[in-house]
Amino acid sequence: MSEIVLVVAAHPDDEVLGCGGTIARHVAAGDQVHVLFMADGEASREEADIRQRRLAANNCADALGISERIFLDWPDNKLDSVPLLDVVQSLEPHIRRLNPSIIYTHFSGDLNIDHRVTAQAVMTACRPQPGSLPALKRILSFEVLSSTEWSMNEVFAPNYWIDISDTLEKKMLALAPYDSEMREYPHTRSYQNVRQLAGLRGASVGVEYAEAFVLLRAVEKSV
Ligand SMILES: [Zn+2]
Known part of the structure; x- marks a missing residue:
């Protein structure tokens, strides 16, 4: 049975850094993938920059085969200035x-404040209530280079891995629209390090490349 997948990302580029290889796998399996961006990712607030970033998000989504893109346009890098209830209600x-x-979303211990608020808002919007979200089987946290590993004291300890050996190159291509966000190695947010992290996560479970997650909730209705 095909899945309906929702990726909730704080900024355009988090979706591909966090789970681009996994998205490509879902699409290849015939699943429907939607991505929702909380903020535009542009601290400058310049119209042209915001337009450019949105274009990059759409190009990346095209490359990965994402069907729907939703932009909520909350202010960048200050999601904590908005009442959490408003953020949750927008979601x-x-x-x-x-x-x-x-659902794939952020790790609640990330250094970036928007990532932390997004994780909290998703868990609040998905709080289990009888009859709500009847299809929901899994909520997983992904890691985003230059935020998750820069966390102050919370350690991202993966307990769920998805083999992306067949889709890593698709992920690398889908990163290209965000080239202006990438840096030279040994910056953690470099193309080389994206590959290295996928290699480390893969080797941890005996495959060539993987993306790693923290499973936040799993509900099995049949075994
Ligand atoms: Zn981000």
Whole structure:
């Protein structure tokens, strides 16, 4: 049975850094993938920069085969300045409408404040209530280079891996629209390090390349 997948990312580029190889796998399997961006990712607030970043997000989504892109346009790098209830309420109608079976989102311990608020908002919007989100099977946290590993004291300890050996090159191509966000190695957010992290995560479970996650919730309705 095909899945309805929702990726909730704070900024355009988090989706591909966090789970681009996994998205490509879902698409190849015939699943429907939707991505929702909380903020635009441009601290400058320049119209041209925001337009450019959105274009990059759409190009990346095209490369990965993502069907729907939702932009909520909350202010960049200050999601904590917005009441959490407002953030949650902006998310809830989309989650209810899509009724996803799998959700990918941020790790709550990331250094970046928008990532932390996004993780909290997703878990709040998905709080289990009878009859709500009937299809939901899994919520997983991904890691984003230059935020998750720069966390102050919370350690990202993966307990769920997805083999992306066949889709790593697709992930690397889908990163290209965000080239201006990438840096030279040995910056952690470099193309070389994206490959290295995929190699480390893969070797941890005996495959060539993987993306790693923390499983936040799994609900099995049949065994
Ligand atoms: Zn981000």
